[in-house]
Amino acid sequence: MPLPKAELHLHIEGTLEPELAFALAARNGVELPYADTEELRKAYQFSDLQSFLDLYYELMAVLRTEQDFEELTDAYLERAAAQGVRHAEIFFDPQAHMARGVGIGTVIEGLGRALDRSEERHGVSTQLIMCFLRDQSAESAMETLEAAKPYLNRIVGVGLDSAEVGHPPVKFREVYEAAAALGLRRVAHAGEEGPPAYIWEALDVLGVERVDHGLRAMEDQELVERLVRERVPLTLCPLSNVRLRAVDVLEQHPLGRMLDAGLMCTVNSDDPAYFGGYVGDNFHAVRDALGLELEQMRVLARNSFEAAFLEHDEGRRGRYLAEVEAYEFGG
Ligand SMILES: [Zn+2]
Numbered sequence: 001m002p003l004p005k006a007e008l009h010l011h012i013e014g015t016l017e018p019e020l021a022f023a024l025a026a027r028n029g030v031e032l033p034y035a036d037t038e039e040l041r042k043a044y045q046f047s048d049l050q051s052f053l054d055l056y057y058e059l060m061a062v063l064r065t066e067q068d069f070e071e072l073t074d075a076y077l078e079r080a081a082a083q084g085v086r087h088a089e090i091f092f093d094p095q096a097h098m099a100r101g102v103g104i105g106t107v108i109e110g111l112g113r114a115l116d117r118s119e120e121r122h123g124v125s126t127q128l129i130m131c132f133l134r135d136q137s138a139e140s141a142m143e144t145l146e147a148a149k150p151y152l153n154r155i156v157g158v159g160l161d162s163a164e165v166g167h168p169p170v171k172f173r174e175v176y177e178a179a180a181a182l183g184l185r186r187v188a189h190a191g192e193e194g195p196p197a198y199i200w201e202a203l204d205v206l207g208v209e210r211v212d213h214g215l216r217a218m219e220d221q222e223l224v225e226r227l228v229r230e231r232v233p234l235t236l237c238p239l240s241n242v243r244l245r246a247v248d249v250l251e252q253h254p255l256g257r258m259l260d261a262g263l264m265c266t267v268n269s270d271d272p273a274y275f276g277g278y279v280g281d282n283f284h285a286v287r288d289a290l291g292l293e294l295e296q297m298r299v300l301a302r303n304s305f306e307a308a309f310l311e312h313d314e315g316r317r318g319r320y321l322a323e324v325e326a327y328e329f330g331g
């Protein structure tokens with residue numbers, strides 16, 4: 001039985017496996033510029049974040065209908081459950097779909113169809129976090145928030161993703177203020193490729209409660225001290241960091257040093273179809289590469305539930321945490 005955990009940094013579009021991409025392409029009459037799944041997998045050699053994003057946006061073209069989003073989400077939940085995920089807070093990128101003529105309602109209703117059955121079918125509780133694309137304008141982000149208003153009962157919070165460098169958090173001050181006024185929780189990618197200053201800004205200007213990635217916090221001792229003091233969760237994605245060259249090899253990943261520094265780290269899969277593993281694979285990979293103790297694995301699992309947006313159901317959080325404490329490794 002795998003260690004129970006929550007996944008807090010997962011882009012649903014990044015769970016699109018080559019086989020499903022080809023199946024949806026055939027169903028929707030979308031031509032993919034790859035002969036087969038094998039040729040597509042060969043394209044998964046990335047030099048940086050942008051080289052991944054180019055393929056990520058290209059493949060999204062196969063997602064057209066509610067049923068497509070439902071099947072995508074159901075496939076993720078099944079894989080996640082098999083790796084011990086008990087709760088998932090799932091990112092989606094509405095602008096990437098709206099730009100190609102797929103309405104935000106189609107996206108959210110399709111995702112929702114899978115999420116509504118998730119507990120019964122997979123034993124996974126879920127929340128949705130709507131992300132703004134930071135390489136798009138602040139006006140576009142505000143329009144997206146406006147378009148999401150009929151569906152706010154489906155969304156727990158907002159996030160910020162896509163190409164980081166050159167798009168500092170401050171660009172999105174107004175839309176984050178508007179989201180907060182609507183009662184939405186706030187997270188943002190920061191310090192993946194961007195500098196520690198972006199993490200400060202995400203905290204101070206956007207008011208985020210969790211930092212997605214936050215890898216480069218380790219370059220700024222004052223920032224580390226603040227993150228430790230305020231117990232700000234960081235949603236790290238180790239296999240993603242290697243694939244996108246944020247670190248050269250997993251053995252050099254700072255996760256171990258971050259845990260030693262007292263940072264509230266969690267381990268997540270980011271875009272698992274592209275980066276070589278789901279969240280359980282990430283746990284195993286860091287344990288092997290960094291020589292983490294089993295009790296450090298338990299800390300990571302405990303952190304994931306403590307960092308989850310479960311304030312509306314503390315009883316549930318308590319049950320999940322009890323499962324983590326009772327877990328016997330190797331059992
Ligand atoms: Zn991400």
